[in-house]
Amino acid sequence: MALSFIKKVFTFGKEKPAEEQAPEASQTKVLEAEPGPHSHEEHLPLASDPAFPEQLDIAGAAPAADAVEPSEDAEDAAILPAAYQIGDLGVIPLSLLEAEAEAEPETPAKETPTAKTPPSVSSGDQAADEAPVFDASHDEVTDIRPEEISGAAEEGQTVPPQPISLLGGETPGGVAEDAPLRDADGEDASKTQPLLPKGFATTAKTTEAEPIAPYPKLTWFQRLRAGLARTSSQLTGQISALFTKRKLDDDTLQDLEDLLIQADLGVETAMRVTDTLASERYGKDVTGEDVSRIMASEIAKVLKPVAKPLQLDLTHKPxxxxxxxxxxxxxxxxxxxxxxxxxxAGLKVMVxxxxxxxxxxxxxxxIWADRTKSEFIGTKLGADAAGLAYDAFEQAKAKKCDVLIIDTxxxxQNKAELMAELEKIVRVLGKLDPDAPHTVLQTLDATTGQNALNQVExxxxxxxxxxxxxxxxxxTARGGILVAISAKHKLPVYFIGVGEGVDDLEPFEAEDFAHAIAGLGQ
Ligand SMILES: Nc1nc2c(ncn2[C@@H]2O[C@H](COP(=O)(O)OP(=O)(O)OP(=O)(O)O)[C@@H](O)[C@H]2O)c(=O)[nH]1
Structure with missing residues (x-):
């Protein structure tokens, strides 16, 4: 029966018109089925799901009317496990197998104890009993008894189960070397062949992927340097051009001030740099490097007072x-x-x-909560955010969370509404603790430039x-604006984001940031 089952897999929908053979037709049906014995979820258990073996029994049971059209004989009634029906591969039409069989003499496959052609259909009426069995890791379909596969082995010889092959001609490794996979039109399908999930093999000629040399992960400073490269290279390039063979005079100082303002550093910091430069080097030769050094030092002076750790008062719970x-x-x-x-760090967090x-x-x-093993509280779309904040605070207290972080x-675009909403959140939190929220953090996108100054305001x-x-x-950050914001608002800058990954948040370091803007090393 197993082989007839395979035939069923491969011929499913063959009699139907071409457009109906698209995997979609058979897939949709299963996917849209009401939850039941053959629902999508039950057909796609995680490999590690302990319930997996029991669910597989379903494949051998009578088909659900809503999942698959009943077919003529009991053998044909085997329900295709969803693993065959969905995914990129869809159902493999028999024409593929026939094309392969025709192609076989031209493309002799390696001598192998496994199948070279699609399995022949065995007779027998054990259909229902011999439903395919997946191993616990969902790696292989082990109901394909190799002795049933033509040319597989001598009668009675035990051959270890092989990964199921879409077409014959496997090498022992499961991938044939030469036989091209043909699609229904006889075209070489290797170009369109998707990457196969584990447990499948294909005869399609696949190009061996070049081993990828491990890409050295950039340090956060390298990423910061790279991010600020536009700002720094523009600045240093212009500064070098400005000071080539020129003594420091009023004109060059004015030009330098303009350059620094254009780089978003703000008037105050620009003047600090030019004043210091003037006091040290007026009337003398100056190199671009001299200016970069002084610039880095002045920027660091602006940033140092704001580069602070985020203070958590853990006497508040949360x-x-x-x-x-x-x-x-x-x-x-x-x-x-x-x-x-x-x-x-061992703190109990709610988001x-x-x-x-x-x-x-x-x-x-x-998703972030799951990933970081934090408590999560949410509400339905459009619900009152202040109400959610209140509930979150109460729950975080009840659960003895150390920290509650509230997204907003x-x-x-709708400033009045936003203002009202944020004010209400702050007010409501204050009812539960007059000091709450204990920290109000604002995120600024470094790529926005001057606009960030208004946002802070x-x-x-x-x-x-x-x-x-x-x-x-x-x-492609325009980090200069953080210097202008720091000079103006003097708000602590706790962290900087240097990527989308979970670890890409670094404590803000004034010197490093100043050096990166000035194009200097750490
Ligand atoms: N490269 C980079 N991308 C980031 C960084 N931080 C956030 N992003 C990306 O920026 C995009 C917006 O981030 P969100 O966290 O959704 O921003 P949000 O402020 O919550 O946005 P709303 O939910 O629309 O209010 C996402 O694609 C993030 O992955 C960072 O430090 N570096």
Missing amino acids: HVILVVGVNGTGKTTTIGKLAAKLSG AAGDTFRAAAIEQLK AGRL IFRNIAGVNGLIMTKLDG
Whole structure:
């Protein structure tokens, strides 16, 4: 029966018109079936699912009417396990097998004890009893008894189970060397052949992937340097050009000041640099390197007072961190990264999906919560964010969480609404603890430049921002703006985001940042 089952797999839908043979037709049916004995979930257990073996029994049971059309004989009634029906491969039409069989003489496959041609159909009526059996790891279909496969082995000889092959002609490793896989039109399908899941093999000629040399992971400073390369190379290039064979005079100082302002560093910092340069080198020859050094030192002086660790008052249970900022600046991602750091350090963290305007934001935070083993609280789309914040605070207290981090929406398009919402969140949290939220963090996207200055102004007024995190400093960042913001607002800068990964959040270091902007080493 096993072979007839395979034939069933391979011929499923063959009699139907071409368009109906598309995998979609058979897949949709199963996927859309009501949950039941043959629902999608039951057919696709995780390999590690302990329930997996029992579920496999289903494949040998009578077919569910809603899953597969009943067919003429009992053998044909075997339900195709979903593993065959869905996924990129879909159902393999018999024409493929026939094409392969025709192609066989031209493409002799290696001598192998395994099948060279599709299995012949065995007779027998053990259909229902001999449903395919998957091993626990879902690696192989072991119901294909090699002795039933033509040319497989001598009668009675035991041949270890082989990975199921879409076409014959396997090498012992499971992949034939020469036989091209043909699609229904007789075309070499190797170009379109998808990557096969584990446990499948194909005769399609596959190009061996070049072994990929392990890519050295850049240090965070290298990523910061790379992210700030645009700012720094533009600056240093222009500075070198400015000071080539020129003594330091009023004109060059003015030009330098303009350059620094254009790089978003702000008037105040630009003047600090030119004043220091003038006091040290006026009337003398100056190199671009001299200027870069002085620039780095002056920038570091601006940044040092704001480069502070994020203070957690763990006498509060929880310490509440409200995260605000324009949408897309990296709030949710940063919350995930913070949660990872905190829970990694053994603190109990809860994250609250207060951005109730975007379903994806709630989902995204839930994923981060799972990933960082944090408690999660969310509500339905469009629900009152302040109500969620209140519930989150109560639950975090009840669960004795150390830290509660609340995500918020950031649509500046509707400033009045946003303002009202954030104010309400702060007010409501204050009812449970007059000091809450204990930290109001604003995320700033380093690629936005000057606009970030206005964003701080707005959110500081709305939500009482008392700390900053600049994200996306690994991209084509315009990091100069952080210097201008620091000079103006003097708000602590706790961390910088240097990538999308969970570990890509670094404590803010004034010297390193200043050096990266000036194009100097760490
Ligand atoms: N390269 C890079 N990408 C980042 C960084 N931080 C966040 N991102 C990406 O920026 C995009 C927006 O991040 P989110 O965390 O969704 O931003 P958000 O502020 O929560 O956005 P809304 O939910 O729309 O308000 C995502 O694609 C993040 O992966 C970073 O430090 N570097």
